[in-house]
Amino acid sequence: MEKGLKWSCVAVVVAFLAMVDVSVSVPFIMLHGIIAGCSDNTNANFTLLLRNLSGSPGFCVEIGNGVFTSMFMPLAHQAEIACEKVKQMKELSKGYNIVARSQGNLVARGLIEFCDGGPPVYNYISLAGPHAGISFIPMCNGLKSSPYCKKFDEIIKRGLYSDFAQNNAAPSGYYKIPTDITMYLESSKYLPKLSNEIPNQRNSTYKDRFASLHNLVLVKFQDDKVIVPIESTWFGFYPDGDFKHVLPAQQTKLYTEDWIGLKTLDTAGKVKFVSVPGGHLDMAYQDVVTHVVPYLKNQERTRKHRNI
Numbered sequence: 609m610e611k612g613l614k615w616s617c618v619a620v621v622v623a624f625l626a627m628v629d630v631s632v633s634v635p636f637i638m639l640h641g642i643i644a645g646c647s648d649n650t651n652a653n654f655t656l657l658l659r660n661l662s663g664s665p666g667f668c669v670e671i672g673n674g675v676f677t678s679m680f681m682p683l684a685h686q687a688e689i690a691c692e693k694v695k696q697m698k699e700l701s702k703g704y705n706i707v708a709r710s711q712g713n714l715v716a717r718g719l720i721e722f723c724d725g726g727p728p729v730y731n732y733i734s735l736a737g738p739h740a741g742i743s744f745i746p747m748c749n750g751l752k753s754s755p756y757c758k759k760f761d762e763i764i765k766r767g768l769y770s771d772f773a774q775n776n777a778a779p780s781g782y783y784k785i786p787t788d789i790t791m792y793l794e795s796s797k798y799l800p801k802l803s804n805e806i807p808n809q810r811n812s813t814y815k816d817r818f819a820s821l822h823n824l825v826l827v828k829f830q831d832d833k834v835i836v837p838i839e840s841t842w843f844g845f846y847p848d849g850d851f852k853h854v855l856p857a858q859q860t861k862l863y864t865e866d867w868i869g870l871k872t873l874d875t876a877g878k879v880k881f882v883s884v885p886g887g888h889l890d891m892a893y894q895d896v897v898t899h900v901v902p903y904l905k906n907q908e909r910t911r912k913h914r915n916i
């Protein structure tokens with residue numbers, strides 16, 4: 609081959625590779641909620657819908673076997689498994705975005721705050737996340753569809769702050785009774801640590817990591833009957849000792865004392881408090897398009913380079 613021709617071939621290949629590179633967008637992962645799995649209709653479809661609409665690669669990350677694990681494995685362990693999985697996924701090594709549904713949000717925050725050596729998380733879109741805890745856990749009547757319902761009921765009947773429940777029922781890790789805060793801080797094994805609530809045990813690394821998000825989108829469903837109080841999806845909760853009133857996030861100590869960087873993010877204009885019509889996770893197509901998809905498209909890296 610002529611030398612000149614050879615070099616022009618190289619130039620074409622380089623230009624082509626450059627185009628391929630700029631069209632790669634940031635991948636996302638999807639974390640489902642309780643009594644659910646990546647392969648069920650809802651979650652498989654939702655992940656696919658987000659891929660289709662964003663044009664970004666996306667993966668539903670499964671922990672254990674899905675349904676059973678989501679109910680019975682403590683969240684600390686679930687978050688560890690998610691961390692190991694994410695570290696092994698080459699596609700995510702340059703960073704990724706997260707979309708999480710309901711309880712999956714507690715795994716998501718575990719990934720963001722606790723995952724040593726994990727890739728960075730850029731945008732985090734939270735759908736109906738019980739971020740500040742829940743004060744009510746539906747018993748079997750709310751979970752009839754599950755074959756594991758009876759087992760679940762038997763566990764939580766023994767007391768949600770008991771070691772047994774803490775080690776065997778995932779929701780016990782974010783169960784918070786405002787009139788029993790001492791017990792909660794002593795016995796709950798997940799949320800107090802995740803929210804840096806325990807006075808002498810706050811870890812600034814968790815805060816630094818959470819505060820480094822580019823965008824935090826908190827979606828609340830106006831008719832949500834599963835997350836009680838509903839404001840928990842925006843980090844609002846009852847004040848300590850009071851079961852009657854609910855404080856908006858901005859009036860909680862988690863926010864005013866900035867335990868996990870929520871205030872830092874909000875002050876920087878990086879938190880979107882979104883309220884949509886519908887029951888728990890019942891999100892209209894248009895609301896997905898408006899409030900989720902824009903954060904999964906990476907405009908900067910998909911920008912066309914016209915000068916090559």
Ligand SMILES: *[C@@H]1O[C@H](CO)[C@@H](O)[C@H](O)[C@H]1NC(C)=O
Pocket residue numbers: 649650653654657893
């Ligand atoms: C999957 O998503 C599409 C688009 O939103 C929707 O029309 C369809 O009903 C969904 N299917 C299932 C099984 O949820």
Ligand SMILES: *[C@@H]1O[C@H](CO)[C@@H](O)[C@H](O)[C@H]1NC(C)=O
Pocket residue numbers: 653654656657660
């Ligand atoms: C996603 O796109 C694929 C391929 O075009 C299509 O078969 C599928 O129905 C779409 N799914 C959803 C949920 O939008």
Ligand SMILES: *[C@@H]1O[C@H](CO)[C@@H](O)[C@H](O)[C@H]1NC(C)=O
Pocket residue numbers: 722724811812813814
């Ligand atoms: C805080 O968390 C980081 C990250 O997991 C850990 O390396 C560090 O030892 C923790 N610090 C304290 C004081 O526990």
